Amino acid sequence: MVSALAGEGTTPGKTDSSGKSWLDYDTVNGGYELQYFTPAYYSLNRLVKIFEVDYDALDSDFEIGETYIDTMGLGYATVENTGTTDLKLNEVLVSDNVRDYAVNFTLESEDEAIAPGESRYVWFDSTEMTRPQFNLGDGYSIKMQMSLADSSSSYKFDGESVSATVKEPDFISIGIAKTESYIEYTGGRYNAYLTLQNLGDVPMKINALEIGNQYYNQSEVRALLGRDLMIAPDSIEEIELLDLDLDMATDFTEDAFVSMYTVRGPSVQTIISQSTTGYSIGLTPKILAELPEAMYRFDQGTYEVIDAIYRDIYVNYDTDSYLLDNGALILTIENAGEDMFALQNIVAANTLISDYEIQNESGIFVDPTLGENYQLLFVDPGETRIIRAVIPEVDLNIPKLIGLTASIDGNTISRNSAYFVPRSATEKVSIVNETHAQSFVFTDEVVRLTLKNIGFDPITLDEVILNGTETISLNASMVLNGSLTLAPDDIAIVEFGITSFAVNLTNSLDVRVNIAEAPTGFNTATIDAILPSLDTVFGINPPGTANDYSHQLKDTYADSSEGWISVVIEVENEQMLTIDSVIFSYTGLAGNYQYLSLSSGFVTLQDVVGFDITGGAAEATLISLYYLEIRTTSLGLTLTVGQPVYIKLRTTAGYEATVSITVRP
Structure with a gap:
């Protein structure tokens, strides 16, 4: 029997339709495990064998179509039932052409069997596999195992996709x-x-x-x-x-x-x-959006742009529905439900407004409480209305919650709301200066502003006036994002240096931005100062740290008998700084500091001419140390034994460091 299966001499062995030898198939108790046939009867001498045919298995097939894995780890495949029986997906494997990895998967409409002729998406996260994450261009294929949705059948079968490669992420929204x-x-x-x-x-x-x-x-x-x-x-x-x-x-x-x-x-x-089922107030625009400036929000704790949840809650630039900064509201609505309703109240924050006008067929806004105008209050499914009202307490570019309710027989049955961003009826620029806005001045005298067209027509950014004294004419080289010409809701981020005054961390600047189109289109704001970066560029060694570095010559101290303060400064590698101010205080409280004259000769850096301090090269292993010496007696300062004094150092780039020193005898 074995020789017949394996072949003998010129007689070939038994093979299946794919050329696979019968000997390559596993057997159980000497019998083959058949996919489509179930033994139904064996005669006593086993010469007569009757098998039951599983036609459902014979009629079952599927095909893996499109496959996708991106560099972020997202993956999917499409699978089509090309047979005539309902199928159930049991397993998904990802092969890297070396070995197969099982992945957790989610099937589209997974609570329903895959019907004949139906195609479904299969989603998976490739980062969950027990292998390093795929890289761009890596090869892979997708394998799946199916079974019949009929739970009485034990038939299972496999399929594999064609090979593909990992790609950059596709558009996601x-x-x-x-x-x-x-x-x-x-x-x-x-x-x-x-x-x-x-x-x-x-x-x-x-x-x-x-x-x-x-x-x-x-x-x-x-x-x-x-x-x-x-x-x-x-x-x-x-x-x-x-x-x-x-x-x-x-x-x-x-x-x-x-x-x-x-x-x-x-x-x-x-x-x-x-709302109540069957009723729906549709606003125009139907799709709300995030604020245009949201994509530029800045975290001063990390100095990175904030990647936050996208908030589709705002009505921005729109000619069908809008709110002006003078409180004028135009609201276009539609009955998007199945039943007629009556317009009820406009709700602005917590204020109910029943005094509004509705546009009639002639395009004229009329009072719906007068005469036959009341019919405009009743809106059939698919009909639209344009409403005009005045909203209290409105500020330019500060979103305002506006809602509209509808009723039947005096009972409220539906509401729809959105945050309207108040606009200007004329050409207008807005300095975006809310929390996380990129509108500030760096302490190295560089100004950054986020500017927005908050009108209905294009504008051109012209100039910036700082503290009423320094005028900066804007040009294209100052634009970090956007351009100087802005369509409605467009954003520009501009950045430029200033020369007429120095900026410290406690300073703020009054800013005015003018546009070319209209002298009244300017906007003003007060912006605060921040450091150029979060880097630690220099520091002061506190008292008692003389042994921190083997090359340190002295400690930080204040000595009453000598009338002397010594401050040890450490500078990080690759930093070049200039000490701009040395500030003294008995209390350390804001407003109680006094600036010490750097030109008096009584405030000096040991072995250094001037006040430039420089860190070592990038690969330097010894940190650069400098020793600031303050002759307090010569400066008229009194040092009291046992009492603290405070020294603050500030560099021209605005970086600061402060130390508290207890005076010794």
């Missing part, structure tokens, strides 16, 4: 469709109906959702939905989160911030209002 999303109060609890959007080219897995004061992690979202949540590219996912405990007022006076977080991808936040 997500959103929450505001008009199609709402929160409904159901008598003690809330239901949230959300339409989540994948606006990019890569499937995204949802890591968490946050609704108002409630945060739902991945496992909690899975428990609420009965599945993991993954959204295919350029598609939406409509979800219902029921019986939620949200901290919201039940009278349509509050909204909820709703945030969506993805695995190894972006996050987004929008503002969702309360």
Whole structure:
């Protein structure tokens, strides 16, 4: 028998349709494990054998199509059921052409079997594999194991993709469709109906959702939905989160911030209002956005641009709906629901405004409480209205929460809200100077400003006036981002040096920016000073550290009998500094310091002419030390034994260091 299987002489051995020898297949008790046939009857002498054919297995097949792994670790593949039976995905392996690695995966609509002819996305995170992260250009292939969705079948089969290489990340973007999303109060609890959007080219897995004061992690979202949540590219996912405990007022006076977080991808936040099923107020624009200046936010704790959650809650430049800095509001709305409603109140922060006008068919704004104008209050599905009102307490470029409610028979049934960014009706520039804005002056006398066109027409940045005395004419070489010509909502970051005065860390500057188009289009702000960097460039060795360095000649001390203060300064490698000020205090409190004259001859650097201090080369192993000597008696300063004195050193670049010294006898 063995010779018949293996072949003998010129007689070939038994092979399958792919040329694989029968001897290469495993056997159990001398019998082959068959994929499509199940023994149904063996005669006594085993000459007659009857097998049951598993036609479902014969009719099952799948194909792995597009594959993707990027340098950030995100991965996906598309799989198509090319057979005639429903399939279930059991396993995903990533091969680096050396070995296979199992990965956790999420199948699109994983709670449903893959039907014949259907194609699905399979998402995975390649950084979870037990191998180093893939690099650009690395080769790989994707392997999958399927089984029949019919749980009575044990048939399993494999497939593999063609080889591919790791690439740079594709475009990724997500959103929450505001008009199609709402929160409904159901008598003690809330239901949230959300339409989540994948606006990019890569499937995204949802890591968490946050609704108002409630945060739902991945496992909690899975428990609420009965599945993991993954959204295919350029598609939406409509979800219902029921019986939620949200901290919201039940009278349509509050909204909820709703945030969506993805695995190894972006996050987004929008503002969702309360509504009753069947009713929906649609704002125009339908898609809110982040503030244009948000992408330039700056963290002074790290000196890096802040990568924060994207907040799609603002109405920026728009000609259909807008708020002017004089309080004039134009609001374009649509009945995006299934039933008619009546317009009710405009809500500005906590102020209800019922006194507004609606544009009639002739394009004239009229009072809806007069005569037949009341019919304009009733809006059928698909109809639009343009509303005009005056909003109190509005400041240019400071977002203002504006909401609109609708009612039926006097009962509020829907609300929609957004943060409107007040604009100027005429050409206007704004100096963006809120928290984290890149508007400040460095202590090495360099000014950086974030400027925004907050009007409706293009503007040209012209000049900057500092403290009312120094005028800087702007040119293209001063632009770090953007340009000098700004369309509405465009941002420019400009940077330039100043020469007429020095800047210390406690200083601030009054800034005025003019534009070329209109003399009234200027804007003013007061900006604060910050250091050029967070680097530690020099320091003062406190008293009692004379043994810290083998080459240190003396300690930091204050001696009453000598009338002398010695300060040991250490300078980091590759630093070149000039001491600009030596400041003395008995208390160390702000306002109680006095500047010591550097030209008096009583404040000197030992063995140094002038006040330049320089660090060693990059590879230097010994830190550079300098010794500042202050003749206190000659300067008219009194040193009292046992009492502290404070010395502050400041360099021309604005870096400072302070030391407290207790006077010795």
